[in-house]
Amino acid sequence: MDIILPVIIVSVIGLIVGLGLSLASKFMAVPTDEKEEKIKECLPGANCGSCGFSGCDGYAAAIASGDAQPDLCAPGGTATAQKLSELLGVQVSTEPKKAFIACAGAPEITTAKYAYSGMMSCKAANLVHLGPMECEYGCIGFGDCAAVCPFGAITVTNGRPIVCMDKCVGCSKCVGACPKSLISLKAENIPTLIKCSNKSKGAAVAKACKVSCIACKMCEKVCEKGAIKVEDNLAQIDYSLCDGCGKCKEACKRNVIV
DSSP: OTTHHHHHHHHHHHHHHHHHHHHHHHHSOOOOOHHHHHHHHHSOOOOOOTTSSSHHHHHHHHHHTTSSOTTOOTTTHHHHHHHHHHHHTOOOOOSOEEEEEOOOOOTTTBOBSSOOOSOSOHHHHHTTTTOSBSOTTSOOOSOHHHHHOTTOOEEEETTEEEEOTTTOOOOOHHHHHOTTOOEEEEETTOOOOBOOOOOSOHHHHHHHBTTSOOOOOHHHHHOTTOOEEEETTEEEEOTTTOOOOOHHHHHOTTOOBO
């Protein structure tokens, strides 16, 4: 009895506690959003945060509440976007997007205005007279974009960040890391791109960089579709009109158009 009685007491206590927890889980349970749960099932579960939310759970909640678009999951790519569009009954762009850096400047073809010796960070250097390069719109080249890329898609070679298209998943982390706002996500099938962001007037731009747009409007003159215009001293492309004929690229003597 000295052994059996304590065992019985402990068992009864365990039974009572178990029953209490069972009732508590039933009556105090937080109701789950069925829509949110279905959205979670479509996501890859990487919890990388590239969508801008706190993991897949946060992103699923944002989609369910209408606070986020269903095409922001970089690891899931087009397959996940397609699943979510079917689930939600909405149309989303499933076309892959890649990072594009709108600057072709490199140390050997650009002019420096002072010797920088501080922290090797683009954001830090940008605080000192907008960076060490004469072109205040151009890439500083210290690799903040490469540092934040979780997929190793950006490397810095000779002071110039280069995007590896095979590795880039369009997560957009590099977009926010660039203090010059040079990086954007572009659809893979875009035929023509302007690799310059300088909006200064021609003489100053030509002095600062050998591969900059000088707003000569030669590209505008040869475009039969009217798809390219020079605005604010910089060539701009209307992609609804551009057919990728390549005439603007041939007309640009400074190799700004690719």
